[in-house]
Amino acid sequence: MSDIALIRAAAERLKGHVRRTPLLSSPFLDEIAGRRILVKPECLQHTGSFKYRGGRSAVSALDPETRAKGVIAFSSGNHAQGVALAACQMGAPAVFIMPADAPQLKIANTRALGAEVVLYDRAAGESREELGEALQAERDLTLIRPYDEPQVIAGQGTCGLEIAEQAAELGIHEAEMLVCCGGGGFTSGIALALEADAPGLKVRPVEPEGFDDVTRSLASGRIETNAGVSGNICDAILTPAPGKITFPILKRFCGPGLVVSEDDCLRAMAHAFQRLKLVAEPGGAAALAAALFHGDQLSADTVIVTISGGNVDAPMFQRALQTLGDTS
């Protein structure tokens, strides 16, 4: 069961390993938004995204014997990096199943962290699930799911504990808390933590256009799925549907979702560059984009947003910088 006790236990295990990211702000962003914006930059977390929290939480929760056998994940992205670093730090073998056509840099980075990468050929119809299950059985590896996994949600929730503390230090007890949302692990973890420690901070998920499964699911009250699984620059937060574990949490605690365009995200990346000196990836800038450009859907005087990750390549970042001509 995902609950606050699991999050507090994760926070104990992560102490001294996870970075306590600061809470940043800029008067220039406040002016654009017409309200106070506070930014939680998880792009500054180890491996460049909040995913290290969940990875470290999950790997450290395993009993030593199980951990020594190793872990496996299906990911070429931020989840892989987070789990790879955590496994490497704790001496656990780690295997990642990635498409052969994944960016070379991501494959190289994961290997550089000491992990084993097994490639599958999407085009030739190889199934990553079959490949993964075979490996898992053969070596008795533990699968670390990216979001529908209580210890991963607990790890992401540690970010919520920090936000609750940092908001209290600033005397903030009422705010809307916008979270970049894929499968809902980060959003549900933060929601659980805030419900316990800062119930006046109301979580609302933010998603990219065309991938608003959580927003629609919250509206209808049941799990809705997206038509596609790719084709948006917000690659880090494209998921088919909210998770079986995350959705009930989201449903219980979250306000309505917000939806942002690719252009919103690029412009938010440019503002994060100019005003916060931060590198955000497109999906990582979704919540900031909502705060800056969709204020008509917000009601609180103070909005806290996550920048969930900063793993973006130079050409995409340059695309974002080009929007400054329009907005600065």
Next chain:
Amino acid sequence: MSDIALIRAAAERLKGHVRRTPLLSSPFLDEIAGRRILVKPECLQHTGSFKYRGGRSAVSALDPETRAKGVIAFSSGNHAQGVALAACQMGAPAVFIMPADAPQLKIANTRALGAEVVLYDRAAGESREELGEALQAERDLTLIRPYDEPQVIAGQGTCGLEIAEQAAELGIHEAEMLVCCGGGGFTSGIALALEADAPGLKVRPVEPEGFDDVTRSLASGRIETNAGVSGNICDAILTPAPGKITFPILKRFCGPGLVVSEDDCLRAMAHAFQRLKLVAEPGGAAALAAALFHGDQLSADTVIVTISGGNVDAPMFQRALQTLGDTS
């Protein structure tokens, strides 16, 4: 007199106003450098550079009556932003003398913080000193010098207090501490703080090629000047010579200076983008550049570097990103 007592008093005044920036790292940077690198990102400080520390320290040290009359500074850069925000927060009028051909964005940003900008025409031979002195006398304003000013040095030194604490938390008691160095306010402040709280961290200034006045002054034992005052992309740390107050401190506490090229700085900016998710300006990346590319001049197993600022425009940042083709 600049001393540790002045720094501790400044830290008390800055509490709750200055950001405690984190100490970051990346295994990828360690690998390039062949040693452990820790990064103190003052680009995340209010106004995008460490200069807010000194500005707030100086403005808050004034007695209320003097402060109410206002402050004045000669700067179009990071010092102006830092003083402007501090003055605005404390209700002090602030006047900045800037060249009429300074970047419009810098002028606009300073005005947006509530400050008055008085422009002078460099080409027409107007003297900013005469203009400034006239204004200062007429309105009884207090001049805030960018580095040769004890309360400014004390403010910059608060960054050193944080570094001493953060290094101790990591169990680090011996390291080389590389500081991006212009007139020496930041470097001397950090040196004073570390001498008191972490004497095993040895400060070394880092300067751009052609503007290595501090490095040459440390070598000769007396104040040396640069031939030029402009013509290098590291605009934030181009100064004619070490200060009369800063140099004796630098001479007493610092190891030999290091000198980096413009290309070193651009490449370091690209690495900060890729591995730390930080936006550094060219001069702000000088110390990281020394750690990454001039390791033959270092001896410690651990090197701590400042990223002193992140106020860079998009075209210059794009130039930095273009170096990734060569180094990634």
